[in-house]
Amino acid sequence: MKKKRLLIISIFCIALVVIVGIGLRKQATSQPAIPQTKYDLQKARRAEATPTIYLHGYGAGAHSTASMIAFAEKHNGAHKVLTARISAAGKVNLQGYWRPQTKRPLIQVILTDNKNSDYLVTREWFHNLILSLQHKYHIKHYNTVAHSMGNLMTLSYQLKYGQKQGLPQLKKQVNLGAPFNGIIGIDDQPNHNYLLHNGRPKYMTQSYRALLKERHNFPSKAAVLNIYGNKEDGTNSDDDVSCVSAQSLRYLLRGKVNYREIEIKGAKGQHSQLHENSKVDRYIGQFLWSN
Numbered sequence: 283m284k285k286k287r288l289l290i291i292s293i294f295c296i297a298l299v300v301i302v303g304i305g306l307r308k309q310a311t312s313q314p315a316i317p318q319t320k321y322d323l324q325k326a327r328r329a330e331a332t333p334t335i336y337l338h339g340y341g342a343g344a345h346s347t348a349s350m351i352a353f354a355e356k357h358n359g360a361h362k363v364l365t366a367r368i369s370a371a372g373k374v375n376l377q378g379y380w381r382p383q384t385k386r387p388l389i390q391v392i393l394t395d396n397k398n399s400d401y402l403v404t405r406e407w408f409h410n411l412i413l414s415l416q417h418k419y420h421i422k423h424y425n426t427v428a429h430s431m432g433n434l435m436t437l438s439y440q441l442k443y444g445q446k447q448g449l450p451q452l453k454k455q456v457n458l459g460a461p462f463n464g465i466i467g468i469d470d471q472p473n474h475n476y477l478l479h480n481g482r483p484k485y486m487t488q489s490y491r492a493l494l495k496e497r498h499n500f501p502s503k504a505a506v507l508n509i510y511g512n513k514e515d516g517t518n519s520d521d522d523v524s525c526v527s528a529q530s531l532r533y534l535l536r537g538k539v540n541y542r543e544i545e546i547k548g549a550k551g552q553h554s555q556l557h558e559n560s561k562v563d564r565y566i567g568q569f570l571w572s573n
Contacts, residue, residue, distance in 0.1 A: 327382040332423045332453055333415070334360070334570060337391045337408075339430025339459075340399060344392050346429055346557055351388050353563035358571050360386035366414075370395035372407045374414040386571060389415070391432075399431055401489075405439040412443075416450050425454040425570055429557050430522070433460035434489075437531075440504075441496035452504045456566050458556045459511055461523045463490040463530035472517035475526040481533040483526055490530060497534050505540040507569045508532070509562055511551030520553040542569075 334354075338346035344365075354360040363380040366389055380387055391411065398404055415421045426436050436455065443449055464470030464487045475485045486494070510528035511520030518525045525545070535541055545551070550559045 328380060328387075328419045328421070331385055331387055331421075332425060333363070333387040333389050333419075333421060334425040334427060335366075335389045335391060335411070337426065337428040337432035337436060338393070338396070339428075339432050341397050342429070343396060344390060346554075347390055347427070349558055350427065350563055350566065351390060353560065354386075354388060354567060357563070358386065358567040360388050360571070362390060363387040364389045366391045366411055368393050368407045368411060370398070372403075372410050374407075374410050376414060376418065380419055399434075401431075401434040401438040404435040405442060408435055408439045409443055412439075412450055421450045423451050423453045425456070426452065427456040427458070427566060427570075428460070429458040430461065430553065433457045433462065437462070437493065440501060441493060441499045444499055444501040444504075452501050454570055455504055455506045456569060457506070457508045457510075457528070457531065458562065459520050459523050459553045460508065460528050460531065462493070462534065463487055463527040464524065465527070466517075466519055466522055466524060470524055470527055472519055472524060475524060477526055477529060477533075481536060483530045483533065486530075490534075494534055497538065500535060500538050502538055505542075505569075506531070506535060507542050507544065507565070509544045509546060509556065509565060511546045511553060511556050513549065513551050514547050520551055520556065522553040 336347035336351060338344070351362050355362065361384050362378070363384055364376050364378040367375045367377065368391065369375070393404075393407070412424070415424070428436050440452060444452060463475070463483050466472060469487050475483055477483055483490070508528065508531050510523065510525055512518060512525050513520060529543065532541060532543065544565055546556060546559060546562060549555065550561070556562055
């Protein structure tokens with residue numbers, strides 16, 4: 283009788299251990315994996331942040347985006363973490379240190395060949411940059427702030443790679459003085475073009491027509507802020523880009539994204555003054571980081 287009682291107790295204990303073990307295993311598999319190493323933790327933190335990438339225009343460099351970055355650091359709780367230098371061959375060199383806890387990281391891009399206006403080439407440079415940031419810092423999303431020709435570089439990239447699976451996705455895009463449909467003195471002139479009732483530009487450059495054909499590829503979940511200048515000197519332009527050329531983006535992205543335009547009037551609306559304008563800086567900060 284005593285042996286029988288011990289056998290029953292033993293069987294009960296074994297069954298209890300098995301049941302508890304199964305329960306613990308289910309609990310462990312149902313919960314998300316917790317980073318086990320310092321590297322994994324840093325990787326997870328960086329992946330949560332959305333870096334903002336600043337790009338300069340034709341013939342420019344670090345000075346074109348430096349004041350915007352400084353304003354964001356002073357007023358928007360952002361921090362520059364990297365400088366990305368891109369060679370004429372498209373090779374990306376990342377310099378700096380990205381602290382994992384940085385919530386609003388900023389990346390400044392400097393092009394060695396800063397007079398290459400072929401956006402079919404420069405968009406591949408940007409592609410290399412995104413791949414580098416994904417490989418080294420595991421980014422999932424990003425914002426862009428571009429001036430002048432830098433806008434054609436990023437727009438063309440989005441129209442080719444914007445919806446490609448496996449790549450980090452554009453979250454917010456800021457355009458400054460963007461020549462989407464011509465540059466004054468090259469393929470546009472003051473007060474020559476105008477927008478029709480449906481927003482379509484009356485005259486379209488060859489490059490604009492090519493971009494228009496690929497409009498369906500632009501990431502539909504992105505938000506776009508298009509800032510352009512009007513010196514109010516009778517040219518309806520910022521000196522280099524007509525208001526209509528900049529506003530042509532609206533027709534290209536119609537029905538695709540959350541889109542907003544802002545016109546900067548007067549002397550501060552001059553092409554190169556757009557990135558030196560504190561009002562523009564505030565608009566950018568509100569758009570990128572305001573709740």
